[in-house]
Amino acid sequence: xxxxYIFALLAPAxxxxxxxxxxxxLMRSLNHMRPDxxxxxxxxxxxxxxxxxxxxxxxxxxxxxxxDSALVVRACVxxxxxxxxxxxxxxxxxxxxxxxxxxxxxxxxxxxxxxxxAVQPAHVQLGRPLVPLLGRLRLTVVYWILLPLVAxxxxxxxxxLDVLNGVMPATSLAAAIALxxxxxxxxxxxxxxxxxxxxxxxxxxxxxxxxxxxLNGDSGSLMVGAxxxxxxxxxxxxxxxxxxxxxxxxxxxxxxxxxxGFKEHRQMKERPVVVRxxxxxxxxxxxxAPISLVRLILAVDGPLEERQVAxxxxxxxxISSALATFTALLIPR
Amino acid sequence: xxxxxxxxxxxxxxxxxxxxxxxxxxxLVIAAVEESWARSVLGLAAFMCWxxxxxxxxxxxxxxxxxxxxxxxSSEH
Numbered sequence: 001x002x003x004x005y006i007f008a009l010l011a012p013a014x015x016x017x018x019x020x021x022x023x024x025x026l027m028r029s030l031n032h033m034r035p036d037x038x039x040x041x042x043x044x045x046x047x048x049x050x051x052x053x054x055x056x057x058x059x060x061x062x063x064x065x066x067x068d069s070a071l072v073v074r075a076c077v078x079x080x081x082x083x084x085x086x087x088x089x090x091x092x093x094x095x096x097x098x099x100x101x102x103x104x105x106x107x108x109x110x111x112x113x114x115x116x117x118a119v120q121p122a123h124v125q126l127g128r129p130l131v132p133l134l135g136r137l138r139l140t141v142v143y144w145i146l147l148p149l150v151a152x153x154x155x156x157x158x159x160x161l162d163v164l165n166g167v168m169p170a171t172s173l174a175a176a177i178a179l180x181x182x183x184x185x186x187x188x189x190x191x192x193x194x195x196x197x198x199x200x201x202x203x204x205x206x207x208x209x210x211x212x213x214x215l216n217g218d219s220g221s222l223m224v225g226a227x228x229x230x231x232x233x234x235x236x237x238x239x240x241x242x243x244x245x246x247x248x249x250x251x252x253x254x255x256x257x258x259x260x261g262f263k264e265h266r267q268m269k270e271r272p273v274v275v276r277x278x279x280x281x282x283x284x285x286x287x288x289a290p291i292s293l294v295r296l297i298l299a300v301d302g303p304l305e306e307r308q309v310a311x312x313x314x315x316x317x318x319i320s321s322a323l324a325t326f327t328a329l330l331i332p333r
Numbered sequence: 334x335x336x337x338x339x340x341x342x343x344x345x346x347x348x349x350x351x352x353x354x355x356x357x358x359x360x361l362v363i364a365a366v367e368e369s370w371a372r373s374v375l376g377l378a379a380f381m382c383w384x385x386x387x388x389x390x391x392x393x394x395x396x397x398x399x400x401x402x403x404x405x406x407s408s409e410h
Binding site: 131132133134138139141142243246247250253254257282283285291293295296297298299300301312315316319320323327330 | 334335336337339340341343344345347348351352355356358359363369373377388391392395398399401402403406407
């Protein structure tokens with residue numbers, strides 16, 4: 001049993017650590033690169049690092065299913081969800097989709113969950129979230145109305161906070177660890193579903209932290225967000241995931257409200273942040289610029305370097321993930 | 334690091350208020366109301382009030398922070 005956990009954690013970590021530079025080289029050879037806009041000279045950096053996260057988590061997620069027959073259905077559902085999110089992200093990386101198209105396509109991630117709930121109700125039960133103090137809720141109507149957001153919601157909010165080097169893998173790693181620790185309390189075997197993500201992000205992070213040697217792309221951020229959301233739904237830990245992703249949800253809500261809808265960042269006329277000549281970041285003073293968490297952090301602390309803002313966002317991710325882990329202790333058993 | 338204190342406190346307050354809301358629902362709704370549908374409606378209504386309260390608070394805070402920055406930036410020029 002312990003060996004399964006060690007395998008599910010360390011193998012994806014080693015794979016991601018070995019694979020990411022190779023994916024970066026491949027993207028460089030394909031000239032699939034993007035400017036790192038917050039650095040002097042705006043250097044071109046290989047894009048779609050999400051390919052490495054996907055390639056290093058997916059095989060081990062399926063291997064977990066082979067190791068433990070009780071997890072087969074849930075592991076396959078999770079694999080299907082993250083494959084859809086990854087495919088949508090990869091298409092967007094190579095051929096830019098509109099914000100609305102990307103959001104609508106990401107809603108497809110809910111399909112494997114619905115099918116599995118209908119076909120394999122013994123393994124995949126939806127609508128029974130575990131909530132602190134109240135225990136297991138039975139949401140028969142509301143859950144199904146909100147279901148499209150279960151995987152697409154986290155996918156999009158994680159994607160929207162993927163704006164600075166290292167923020168997406170670090171905050172998602174913290175959230176995934178919080179979910180894994182919570183799963184130990186409610187479904188110890190279910191932890192195996194999360195360990196491939198934890199390992200892959202841990203192996204990938206050194207390449208994306210400031211100064212990034214590879215950028216995640218939407219293939220990375222949509223996939224990781226969908227992984228967190230779908231794993232939470234399969235383990236009944238939706239509430240814990242929502243707490244762990246508070247900074248992401250906060251940022252997503254502020255951006256959506258301020259730009260009045262889903263817009264791709266490349267389609268926004270104004271940027272929330274201005275890059276100074278010395279490459280320090282300033283909040284935009286334009287009243288019509290989008291409001292984002294980065295803009296608000298800069299409005300409080302003034303001009304900051306990219307890595308200083310990233311450190312603050314990661315610290316917020318750690319705080320919310322610690323609260324999420326503590327929340328799990330409040331679930332009645 | 335003031336922003337970390339401000340937004341860290343905000344995250345903590347959101348979480349504390351959410352747990353307090355669940356406690357109130359547990360005490361007032363789950364314990365006192367017998368019908369399942371009524372529990373759902375009251376519980377969700379309380380949650381929606383929590384969401385809309387935080388939504389207004391966050392928008393107000395965001396506007397104030399940006400206005401303050403804009404004033405600071407224009408006075409420095």
